[in-house]
Amino acid sequence: MYDHYSFEDAATYQIELAKQLKFHQLERIQTIAGADISFNKNSTTMYAGIVILSYPEMVLKSFALETYETSFPYKAGFLGFKEVPALLKVWELIVEKPDVVVLDGNGILHPRRMGVASHFGILANQATIGCAKSLLHGKDHQPENVRYSTTEIKNNLGELLGFALKTKINCAPVYVSAGHLITADQSLAIIKNSVGNYRIPEPTRMAHNIVNDFRIGKLKAGFHEVSAPLTLF
DNA sequence: GCGACAG
């Protein structure tokens, strides 16, 4: 889908997509999804997965898995071009879309306001939140070592683009930013409500586990309903 | 020019 794009073309495209971003309050959130990608080193096969959980209970209800071929390389600032096509393919397998999707990466906390979460949000016309494990853009400001402590992350111009959030004591924070169709504050509140006993919030943590099992052959492609209270993860 | 750099 983006395999023929040069990084220059990609950057221009990101700037155009960013003009379409909308931020507003979401109401009555009942389902939240986590999306992630896994792949073998030096392989063009991407294993994409999206898990859907009840909100705010964080109980896994269903998940979808699908593979996708891409040769687009990873490059900081262009993660969406590598992952979004694969995520859109799994997204099609989901009939009842979740209220909001959490992506493993940034939303507008990005040099051109088009991190993977914003990119997916625009193309899928879906509310999304970015939750990254390390900082890509902006001035890092570490929150104090207290659970749910946060600090604002601003760029060189002083614009608030996201937050560093301490999800677990003695662990590095995660970086939260709005992707699309949601506000920065609500994104932060939702991520706080999605934290379990791990540093990574439940949606993306479960998505990561499931795509990894998919990659090693323990799970198959397709849409799967989770009936019995599954304690796999 | 130099340093930084999601997954």
Place this chain on the structure above:
DNA sequence: ATCTTGTCGC
């Protein structure tokens, strides 16, 4: 991201 052993801390 993936590949991997040991090791520090609660």
